[in-house]
Amino acid sequence: MKFSHQLQFNAVPDWADYYLAYSNIKKLAYQIEKDLFSGVEEARDAEVDERTSLLDSSARANAVFVPALDKELNKIVKFYEKKEKELFAEEKKLAEDIEAYESAHPFMNSSIVGSGYFAGTTVHDTPQSQELGTPSGSAKDPFHPQPRRPSRSLSGTWPSSEFFHDTGMPPNIPGQNRPDTDPSNKSINSEFDGKDDEDNERANLKRRIIDLYVLTTELRSYVNLNQTAFTKITKKYDKVTYNTLKSTYIPNQVLTTHPFKAATKEALAHAITEIEYMYVSLTDMEPDLAVDELKTHLREHIVWERNTIWRDMIGQERKANAVKRKKESKALNIPYVGPVSRETIQQVVTLAGCLAIFIGLLFAPWFDTVEQTYCFAILVLASLLWATETVPLFVTALTVPLLVVCLGVMKTDDGNSRLPAPDATKKIFGTMFSPVIMLLLGGFAIAAALSKYGIAKGIATVVLSHAGQRPSRVLLATMLVATIASMWISNVAAPVLCFSLIQASLPILRTLPNNSSFGPCLILGIALASNVGGMASPISSPQNIIAIANMNPPPTWLQWFCIAIPICMLADIIIWLLLLWSYRPERSTPQIHTIRPSKDPITIPQVFISIVTVGTIVLWCMEHSFESVFGDMGIIAILPLIAFFGTGILTKEDYNNFLWTVITLAMGGIAMGKAVESSGLLRYIASQIQDVVQGLNPFEVFFIFGCLVLCVTTFISHTVGALIILPIVAEVGAGLPDPHPRLLVMGAALICSAAMGLPVSGFPNMNAIMLENEMGTPYLTTLDFLKNGVPSSILTTLIVVTVGYGLMTLLGF
Incomplete structure (x- = not known):
């Protein structure tokens, strides 16, 4: 290094x-080398080489370099x-x-x-x-x-x-x-x-x-x-x-x-x-x-x-994926011994099977047109690869536009003829980079700034300092912090923040008595509350971004808050009561050490970040009032990017640390949705489902789709589930006798976040099951998720299909 x-x-x-200022002084040394060796004019085109030798002019070099050192020394x-x-x-x-x-x-x-x-x-x-x-x-x-x-x-x-x-x-x-x-x-x-x-x-x-x-x-x-x-x-x-x-x-x-x-x-x-x-x-x-x-x-x-939440989040995501693969290998009795193993062989076999199914579906006689047939084959292949994660998710996402253009599944706007490859390429790429993607980037910028400058940490410690010493109150306060943090720094970064707090900044876990049940209870509470927080705002999880892309007109931020926040608060309270009943933490831990708020002084960058963040959120909430100026929420999302990166608050390293895999996945999902719509496959599938739900009222359809989404996203990624299901939900909702496409789409997106029954049911769960005590023993097991995560998923889904349905109906969805 x-x-x-x-x-x-x-x-x-x-x-x-x-x-x-080591880097600056080193640059000065190299510049002196260039000036002395080649002359100032020639040095503009000269390459810097640490082995370049100088034959004289040492005194002249010292006359420039030593004062710079003296200034730093003073x-x-x-x-x-x-x-x-x-x-x-x-x-x-x-x-x-x-x-x-x-x-x-x-x-x-x-x-x-x-x-x-x-x-x-x-x-x-x-x-x-x-x-x-x-x-x-x-x-x-x-x-x-x-x-x-x-x-x-x-x-x-x-x-x-x-x-x-x-x-x-x-x-x-x-x-x-x-x-x-x-x-x-x-x-x-x-x-x-x-x-x-x-x-x-x-x-x-x-x-x-x-x-x-x-x-x-x-x-x-x-x-x-x-x-x-x-x-x-x-x-x-x-x-x-x-x-x-x-x-x-x-x-x-x-x-x-x-x-x-x-x-x-x-x-x-x-x-x-x-x-x-x-x-x-x-x-x-x-x-x-x-x-x-x-x-x-x-x-x-x-x-x-030494660690910002954003950097930790990326590292934890990589570890979570590795743990997931190891656990799947263990369940199949496959030893995990590195890149060349029986698991690798299984992945190759799985990939070959997916490709064989794809080739077979290319000749399926089930649809009216060849475009629908090819698009269905692409949809099944993408779904299988996303569900099995045989190849990285973003690789599958990049494969979608490639196959869509090469197989010619895109049609003209009137649906009468196939688009030629050049026109299909322009259309699919124009769709992939949509205002929704820019909204995701703006959310990442806000999250990075809040975590890098300790604003999220400061707010969290202040809230937790008022929780007292009773484990039940600390558990509820921590869960609320995780949910609220998920609104602004995503439900991927929020659990990293909260786990860092209870491990390092507020060492709650380390100070617990031996065999205390409060440790597993607290960790599981953070994970489940972070999943719930994935519903809280349009930028708190990728599935919300995908939902907005499938809603016409998209909901305002204020409408989203009016629906999601009551659901999140009710879900947190019910999950909190469930965890208290399951673990009974106060029996083993009557009280914990007092949590003190952070006393770090407020800095000018923190004030600037807070003003930009609040201002951006206000503009998002009032987007329709400024539609003639900004046109879309995606344009408003550019404001924090310019404000933070233009002033040096965030650097290009922070930009490189964005979750570009998530962005690519969302772009691939949007491309898949556009292809399914353009080929006519979406209308065909929706018509078949409408025949099944014929005669059912919107609430019954919502309940059926809610159960389907919960089952699917419990076993596969929430984002992947949303990519596959939400376009179909929107089309089915539009075709009902009493159309409610926006209600069904938003409800289904919220239920994606409610799926938290297994360790692999989302990043917060995968992060939680990785945590270990000082002896290297995991705090949680799969049984903890089955006993508490599955009931929490069901109860949260019931809240969405009851309270959520009522709120969305009142708001005219």
């Missing part, structure tokens, strides 16, 4: 602007001194608060602080600490630590009980020499019963210690990363210019500045050690265990800071 990528990945995101020094002053001041204040807490609670569970270890502690004898009033040469001088101060040895062990005896400090051994833990000391024990104020004060001190520890450790990492950056960039410069700058600049310039001095690093390391002792003083654990626990908070912080 290139160092520029390592620097970007390991940098503290909030401090990104204060690191050495920036780093100023930033470090500012952060060091802030952190050391907070450390001093924290030590004083711990001393005050010790005085108020003399029998606290701390032997180190209780012995007066922090009494009168001054922080560090640095220029910054002197500004705070720390006397030079104090007894706590970090550069001359006192011999009696306890410290860890190189082997990682802590001071023995003899050391504490020599220093007058009682050993911190759980259950020994502690008045508050001595069973015989009942009077003291009784004083500690129910001391909520003391517990809250101690918890607040521990939280402050954790925050200070994370920031101080990040500051040490900041110094190390920048020192490595200076070393590497000067080495790179020397290599491309045949210079010797590194040997003089690093020792004479970098290492003589305050952040990179050995004494400064020692002071910072000493500060980290003191913070560890503070944490040890407030716990009941052995010192080694307490420090290890403190370091887990550092890892959790890094896990969250």
Whole structure:
């Protein structure tokens, strides 16, 4: 991995602007090389080569390069001194608060602080600490630590009980020499019963210690990363210019500045050690265990800071597909041993079978015209490949327009003659990139911005912080967060966000008691609520986009919200009650740790993203009022793309990380629908179904189609089910004596999201079943989905066909 990528990945995101601008300096080194070797005018056409040698002009090169390094060095020094002053001041204040807490609670569970270890502690004898009033040469001088101060040895062990005896400090051994833990000391024990104020004060001190520890450790990492950056960039410069700058600049310039001095690093390391002792003083654990626990908070912080939800979502999707294949192989007793395996052979056999069926259907005598026959063969082939996933879904989607044009299934608008291949190509491609696809891209842009800049995380933590400590309330709040998040960052990214919260940012799972039923209950609740959230808005799932493409006129956002949000809320509550009845989490976990809201300051980019997002949603909701200006929701979707990418909020890397496989799948589905309509096959199938449902009222037809959609999409992708079924539903609805095509299409799309009975019934389920505890044991099994997912699917479908039907009827669908 290139160092520029390592620097970007390991940098503290909030401090990104204060690191050495490695990439820019490297470009400058290459430009100097070009200018010196070929001359400024000739360098415009010259290729940059790291092996290019320069014969002279070293002084002239240094005159350009060294000032650029000096500028970066000054920036780093100023930033470090500012952060060091802030952190050391907070450390001093924290030590004083711990001393005050010790005085108020003399029998606290701390032997180190209780012995007066922090009494009168001054922080560090640095220029910054002197500004705070720390006397030079104090007894706590970090550069001359006192011999009696306890410290860890190189082997990682802590001071023995003899050391504490020599220093007058009682050993911190759980259950020994502690008045508050001595069973015989009942009077003291009784004083500690129910001391909520003391517990809250101690918890607040521990939280402050954790925050200070994370920031101080990040500051040490900041110094190390920048020192490595200076070393590497000067080495790179020397290599491309045949210079010797590194040997003089690093020792004479970098290492003589305050952040990179050995004494400064020692002071910072000493500060980290003191913070560890503070944490040890407030716990009941052995010192080694307490420090290890403190370091887990550092890892959790890094896990969250280093990953955006959008990047995680893509990785999790790939893992989900791999897990799905492994589980299918296990069910068939096929060993999963890599790309060349019995599973691969099975895929080849399946593909051959699909192609054989396709070829056979090309000669089927069931239809009136050859265009209908060929189109039916393409439809069956695409359905089989999508259902079996023998080849990637997007590959099947790309195969559709190829076969449609080559087999000549497209007809003219009057339906009397076959379109020639050039005209069919223009028509099919013009259909594939529709306003609906642009709506999908706009939704991806909003989702990426909300997750990249922590807006979704911030809102989620604020909501969860008000949930209290009862598992039932936390479960409901988390499910609502998952549903609401699915509205704006899709039901693919929402479960990734929520699982990241409960694992890293809000480590709920890790802090649960052993064998607690709340862990599986919470994970399953997030998965099911994310599936439900797939109904909530037009951009929350691809099947909604496909539904809009099959509705004429398409529903407004306001109409969609009026129908979907009540259904989602009712479904969440019913699923919540079902999970509480099934798992009874409060029996094994009476309460969980308090969830604190994020205290990160609101930034200008976050405000800008929020304004653009809200403004876009308002325009989508009022699309008909601005139809003369924008024409369609797809044009409005361009606004967030321009606003975010044009201002640098999102980069081309974010654009490349869009789920282009989903976009391609939607485009292939639209092409399939257009081909089925143009060939006349859709009218033929719809007429056959209409004969079956003849005499039934719209509600009965809706119920039948709802059951059909639920069964199909439980076993295949929700999006694939929508691609296959929704065009047929629209045509059948239009042909009823009392036509309600929009009602049937939207209802069927909502029921696609309600199918969540199996681990493979959607991305949220596949993501949930992959989660494992620290021992590598999965939280969920297929039985959990059968016991809870299947009833949840049925109950949610009943809500759609009852409450949803009533709401859509009231709105004139």
